[in-house]
Amino acid sequence: MKIIVLAALSISFLFSAFSQNPVYIPPTQSGTSFNLDLQTGQTQFLPGDMTNTMGANGSLLGPTLILQKNDNIQIDVTNNLGEPTTLHWHGLHVAPENDGGPHTVINAGDTWSPSFEVLDWAATYWYHPHLHHKTNEHVQKGIAGFILVKDPVEAALDLPRTYGVDDFPLAIQTKAFDANNQIIIESALDVNLMVNGTLDPYLDVPAQVVRLRLLNGSSERSYLFGLSNGVSIHQIASDGGLLAQTNTTNRLWLSPGERAEVLVDLTGMDGQSVDLMSYGSELPSGNYGAAQPGMGAGQTIPDYTLNPLNGNDFVVLSLNVQASTANPVTTIPTTLVNHTIWNEADANTTRNLTFSPVVMGPTAIQGPFLIDGQAFDMMVINQFVPFENVEIWTLTNNSPISHPFHIHDVQFYVLDINGVPPPPHQSGRKDVILVPSGQGVVRFITQFDDFYNDTLPYMYHCHMLTHEDDGMMGQFVVNAPAGVGLEVAGEIGEFMSVYPNPVENYVMVKVEGDFTRVHVVDVSGRVVLCSQLEQFGDTKLDLTGLNQGMYFITVPELDGAVKFVVSSSH
Ligand code: C2O
Ligand code: CU
Numbered sequence: 001m002k003i004i005v006l007a008a009l010s011i012s013f014l015f016s017a018f019s020q021n022p023v024y025i026p027p028t029q030s031g032t033s034f035n036l037d038l039q040t041g042q043t044q045f046l047p048g049d050m051t052n053t054m055g056a057n058g059s060l061l062g063p064t065l066i067l068q069k070n071d072n073i074q075i076d077v078t079n080n081l082g083e084p085t086t087l088h089w090h091g092l093h094v095a096p097e098n099d100g101g102p103h104t105v106i107n108a109g110d111t112w113s114p115s116f117e118v119l120d121w122a123a124t125y126w127y128h129p130h131l132h133h134k135t136n137e138h139v140q141k142g143i144a145g146f147i148l149v150k151d152p153v154e155a156a157l158d159l160p161r162t163y164g165v166d167d168f169p170l171a172i173q174t175k176a177f178d179a180n181n182q183i184i185i186e187s188a189l190d191v192n193l194m195v196n197g198t199l200d201p202y203l204d205v206p207a208q209v210v211r212l213r214l215l216n217g218s219s220e221r222s223y224l225f226g227l228s229n230g231v232s233i234h235q236i237a238s239d240g241g242l243l244a245q246t247n248t249t250n251r252l253w254l255s256p257g258e259r260a261e262v263l264v265d266l267t268g269m270d271g272q273s274v275d276l277m278s279y280g281s282e283l284p285s286g287n288y289g290a291a292q293p294g295m296g297a298g299q300t301i302p303d304y305t306l307n308p309l310n311g312n313d314f315v316v317l318s319l320n321v322q323a324s325t326a327n328p329v330t331t332i333p334t335t336l337v338n339h340t341i342w343n344e345a346d347a348n349t350t351r352n353l354t355f356s357p358v359v360m361g362p363t364a365i366q367g368p369f370l371i372d373g374q375a376f377d378m379m380v381i382n383q384f385v386p387f388e389n390v391e392i393w394t395l396t397n398n399s400p401i402s403h404p405f406h407i408h409d410v411q412f413y414v415l416d417i418n419g420v421p422p423p424p425h426q427s428g429r430k431d432v433i434l435v436p437s438g439q440g441v442v443r444f445i446t447q448f449d450d451f452y453n454d455t456l457p458y459m460y461h462c463h464m465l466t467h468e469d470d471g472m473m474g475q476f477v478v479n480a481p482a483g484v485g486l487e488v489a490g491e492i493g494e495f496m497s498v499y500p501n502p503v504e505n506y507v508m509v510k511v512e513g514d515f516t517r518v519h520v521v522d523v524s525g526r527v528v529l530c531s532q533l534e535q536f537g538d539t540k541l542d543l544t545g546l547n548q549g550m551y552f553i554t555v556p557e558l559d560g561a562v563k564f565v566v567s568s569s570h
């Protein structure tokens with residue numbers, strides 16, 4: 001019985017290698033207000049039964065959101081999945097309440113409307129669900145989309161940037177299907193490779209310099225990208241921004257969650273075809289996608305060696321070169337943007353995180369994996385980071401498989417990997433870094449600025465989504481700076497109390513005495529809010545219209561003020 005199933009799998013793998021489909025390019029949304037309608041649907045992946053899938057504004061994947069740096073935007077996310085989920089802006093630097101992590105649940109039928117200023121560098125980011133224990137399922141079923149941030153620094157460079165013409169978002173994922181063409185959420189037989197949800201894809205590209213925005217959106221697998229004709233690719237951006245210098249290379253390794261923007265020079269190749277490959281045969285042992293996922297021969301995963309994608313070279317996407325466009329980009333820039341990296345000496349804190357298997361021995365490769373010996377617990381804050389702290393995080397992997405570590409809120413710079421400064425593709429702004437197997441050590445440096453919230457955490461976790469859902473995740477809060485939160489000064493303190501602390505979207509004011517009005521005043525003395533006091537009970541002041549900054553609550557008849565800080569844009 002087992003043999004029949006396997007034969008069927010390999011036949012569909014071979015069969016599909018001969019059929020070619022134009023790669024799907026998601027539609028775009030731009031401006032300052034965005035709409036995502038999370039929904040279920042059906043997708044025809046394979047001949048026969050349709051596959052039950054999930055998407056945003058459609059049955060699979062979601063639109064590409066194009067954001068301009070420093071715009072104030074709002075995204076309305078409506079959950080029509082019939083079950084709870086969350087939506088996370090992977091790589092964006094936003095306040096914890098806008099981050100879409102596991103605490104920010106959108107219940108079935110609800111709309112969640114985060115609004116924030118885009119503070120990120122021009123780069124390729126993405127969105128995906130993040131409900132604890134459900135992240136892998138919701139991503140595997142199809143919810144994922146691109147976020148392209150634009151900024152003036154990037155705009156000043158001579159780069160391809162016409163979406164779908166010479167600039168292409170490419171999400172590389174794999175799925176496993178059962179006999180009824182339904183997605184198997186967790187399986188080592190993820191033999192179906194797809195780009196933007198398209199199996200056996202080709203892309204028509206003009207005979208000039210084109211830009212590919214590669215996203216490894218797979219749940220577990222690493223890819224080692226290269227071109228079949230042996231010509232180099234030119235990496236210009238990593239996860240969180242353009243590199244300082246173009247990285248010209250024959251191979252580019254992306255682990256789950258990572259992105260890279262690469263330029264490919266197709267000048268003069270009109271009529272030819274070249275394949276974007278993954279050279280799985282060159283991935284070292286101890287990485288998912290290599291011939292051996294563990295470091296030693298016995299350390300494997302059931303069915304792993306039966307998957308033809310493991311340890312083999314395969315085509316990811318065929319590039320069919322067509323006539324060039326009217327004003328083609330024909331050169332590859334060498335110098336891109338300036339980076340100012342914190343000095344190690346500037347770090348206020350060093351944190352050490354250790355990854356370990358629960359079970360040692362030959363099955364150690366199957367997890368579950370833990371960070372610092374603890375499985376993720378929604379109710380436990382694992383790290384407390386002081387606001388604006390510069391920190392070095394040291395990640396040590398005491399397990400026989402590599403893990404792509406991701407942190408929310410910040411972009412970081414890798415200081416070293418196993419004591420050696422990072423190679424060019426890992427030298428820029430990063431939010432995911434693969435920590436090598438077998439006592440591999442990565443150190444990175446970053447700063448936790450702009451946002452704090454003493455109670456609502458950000459996540460850090462392995463971006464192999466099976467590992468994340470199994471608890472390889474922790475959470476940190478960025479604590480309010482000393483002296484902010486609520487501070488009461490003067491006579492007003494005898495008559496009035498205010499909560500909660502820290503202040504979030506509203507404050508409750510309780511006044512004892514015969515007073516009628518309360519004011520909120522900004523630092524320049526301007527009254528930004530004036531409210532009647534409730535005669536019985538507490539008065540609720542809605543602060544959602546206020547910008548970030550310091551404010552004072554005053555009562556006209558009383559001296560003194562209550563000082564508070566609005567920590568994020570609402
Ligand atoms: Cu891409 Cu915490 O996620
Ligand atoms: Cu993230």
Ligand code: CU
Binds near residue numbers: 369402404462464472
């Ligand atoms: Cu992992």
